[in-house]
Amino acid sequence: MNPLVKILISLGILKNDLDYRVIRASMVIIFLFFGYSKWFNYEAQGLIPLISHGPLIFWLYPVFGIRGAGRFLGTSEWLFCVLLFSGFWNKKPPSATQKTRWQRHHQQRNSREWTTSQTSPEK
Secondary structure (H helix, E strand, O other): OOHHHHHHHHHOOOOOOHHHHHHHHHHHHHHHHHHHHOOOHHHHHHOHHHHHOOOOOOOHHHHHHHHHHHHHHHHHHHHHHHHHHHOOOOOOOHHHHOOOHHHHHHHHHHHHHHHHHHHOOOO
């Protein structure tokens, strides 16, 4: 067997959810390359009509200038790249897998109310 395939199987990449991992890896690569291109002058000049007429990002040029707006967008794309890559092996964020103190408190309270209502004599 190919050594690369053996390594991928040992890491658990080829065992389950191959389609999920391929799509996520392609998104990481796209954000990485697109974020990298935003740091160059030709890309900053190409973004002028898009940023100046954008309803949510029109404020970038007055705040950062032409090159600064490109760098801001590139940095934000790299941030999304890092977030996608950091969640590559774990599909759920930590907050979704752990119960908060508030959830545990209300679960205990509701279970106590249910048990007391079941054990109390009926009138």
